[in-house]
Amino acid sequence: MxxxxxxxxxxxxxxxxxxxxxxxxxxxxxxxxxxxxxxxxxxxxxxxxxxxxxxxxxxxxxxxxxxxxxxxxxxxxxxxxxxxxxxxxxxxxxxxxxxxxxxxxxxxxxxxxxxxxxxxxxxxxxxxxxxxxxxxxxxxxxxxxxxxxAGIGEVGLNGLWEGPVMVGDRVAVVGGGLIGLTTALLASTMALQRLQVVEIDAERRGFIESLGLDAVTPEDAGLDNDVVLHSSASSAGLATALRLAGDDAVVVEQSWYGTGDQQIPLGADFHARRLRIAATQVGQVPGPRRMRRTRGQRLATALAMxxxxxxxxxxxxxxxxxxxxxxxxxxxxxxxxxxxxxxxxxxxxxxxxxxx
Missing domain, CATH: 3.90.180.10 (Medium-chain alcohol dehydrogenases, catalytic domain)
Structure with missing residues (x-):
């Protein structure tokens, strides 16, 4: 086609x-x-x-x-x-x-x-x-x-604000699809200590490297991340995101599962390490910026980036x-x-x- x-x-x-x-x-x-x-x-x-x-x-x-x-x-x-x-x-x-x-x-x-x-x-x-x-x-x-x-960049920007991802952070993006790669490219403009895109497909990892991003397997990904952004729309990807999050860190869930049911491993160290899963939905600007950014301003920012x-x-x-x-x-x-x-x-x- x-x-x-x-x-x-x-x-x-x-x-x-x-x-x-x-x-x-x-x-x-x-x-x-x-x-x-x-x-x-x-x-x-x-x-x-x-x-x-x-x-x-x-x-x-x-x-x-x-x-x-x-x-x-x-x-x-x-x-x-x-x-x-x-x-x-x-x-x-x-x-x-x-x-x-x-x-x-x-x-x-x-x-x-x-x-x-x-x-x-x-x-x-x-x-x-x-x-x-x-x-x-x-x-x-x-x-x-x-x-x-620009419309996908708006989703990525929303996720970065939701974390929020800040200068000097260690950040992992789980899933090298359209949302994940757009989010990672936006994040790469920030002065981060580490930014990795976690992807299971070897051919896609090669493509991600061609974008100037660091692509790794789930096994080789760095731990102790401040923010993990998940967009693989799979239970396995979400489990990886939780594993890569450091203590007291946040996993920003960018996937939409529709009517599908997902299995989330909350019985391991989720509570002990005080992890958080934050939902992000592009229909609203995240709380920390909602009083200072309209949706139109957010979209214009994404387009300019x-x-x-x-x-x-x-x-x-x-x-x-x-x-x-x-x-x-x-x-x-x-x-x-x-x-x-x-x-x-x-x-x-x-x-x-x-x-x-």
């Missing part, structure tokens, strides 16, 4: 791209229709209201963990309101148009923003409408695809037309998806930017 759009695949959706002088009348949206079933819907082109922007999407990104749970229908019924995406359409569990990594070009709304490339927490839709305050103009020199990682290393986390591309099949593969763990970190969905406008 991994592919890159060609010039001939551009169907055209915006008047200034096509040069036809006519606005598009319809737009495509990706919806999870039922458990394990996704489809593209053709809908009328949305219109922005007062204070809103119409954005034509260049790229959207698949946040593998969250979107797999949504695709499989594994969002617990009692937290569907809490776990909804900022600009989702429909209601969890389904039918729903979820997702929260979107970069596009402003087409209507504030005159000062028309033509600007922006990141929003919107999903896999050719056109999105969001409030002006929810659109973040890309920093100068930031490629559109890199900016997709993305450097060229983050480009290496983009591992594959597929055109929007293939998204239903791609999402099924991602959610079912098809072999080709296991090496993916951030899989990018290219929308028709992307072809114009690539070849125009």
């Amino acid at each position: 991994m592919s890159v759009m060609s010039e001939s695949s551009f169907t055209g959706v915006s008047p200034d791209v096509q040069g036809h002088g006519q606005s598009p009348e319809t737009s495509r949206q990706y919806w999870t229709e039922s458990a394990d079933t996704g489809a593209l819907r053709k809908v009328p082109l949305p219109s922005p209201g007062p204070g809103e922007l119409l954005i034509e999407t260049l790229h959207s990104g698949i946040s593998r963990g969250t979107e797999s749970l949504v695709h499989r229908g594994e969002v617990p019924a009692n937290i569907t309101e809490i776990m909804q995406a900022p600009f989702q359409l429909g209601e969890l569990p389904f039918p729903v148009s979820h997702g929260y990594l979107n970069v596009g070009v402003v087409r209507q709304g504030s005159e000062g923003l028309i033509g600007q490339t922006v990141f929003t927490l919107a999903g896999h839709r050719e056109h999105v409408v969001v409030p002006k305050a929810a659109a973040h103009v890309l920093p100068e020199g930031c490629p559109p695809q890199r900016a997709l990682l 993305l450097d060229s290393r983050f480009d290496l986390l983009i591992s594959g591309h597929s055109p929007l037309a293939e998204l239903p099949a791609v999402m099924q593969d991602v959610a079912s763990g098809a072999p080709w998806t296991r090496e993916q970190i951030l899989h990018v969905i290219d929308h028709p406008l992307a072809a114009h930017h690539a070849f125009g």
Whole structure:
């Protein structure tokens, strides 16, 4: 399913791209229709209201963990309101148009923003409408695809604040997936005594080293950490995180398990060593900063922190037309998806930017 759009695949959706002088009348949206079933819907082109922007999407990104749970229908019924995406359409569990990594070009709304490339927490839709305050103009020199990682960077930043991770700390990140690597790259900008990414897969450890990070096996990881950030979404990973935490240390749990049950080894030295497990959820800014940072300010900070290393986390591309099949593969763990970190969905406008 991994592919890159060609010039001939551009169907055209915006008047200034096509040069036809006519606005598009319809737009495509990706919806999870039922458990394990996704489809593209053709809908009328949305219109922005007062204070809103119409954005034509260049790229959207698949946040593998969250979107797999949504695709499989594994969002617990009692937290569907809490776990909804900022600009989702429909209601969890389904039918729903979820997702929260979107970069596009402003087409209507504030005159000062028309033509600007922006990141929003919107999903896999050719056109999105969001409030002006929810659109973040890309920093100068930031490629559109890199900016997709702003939403993941926000998760990583939340985890670092939740610890909190401080200068001179010994820090372990357990799990070298999208969340773990993004968190580790952000943490690497701090003056830490030690930063290790704990990963069981040898090939992934080699990739992590290429990012300039220290990758180790669970057996070789340093002990006595001040903060351990866990994102492997597995019981074994959480057990490793607890083992690596020093006395009185905190494990920040960044994984979301959905309806799955996990076994946590609390009967060993968890109480004796006074360990803490802190939940972090991106829907809220952590308590220590909640009175001084809005969610929008947190996202803007994450976007500004993305450097060229983050480009290496983009591992594959597929055109929007293939998204239903791609999402099924991602959610079912098809072999080709296991090496993916951030899989990018290219929308028709992307072809114009690539070849125009």
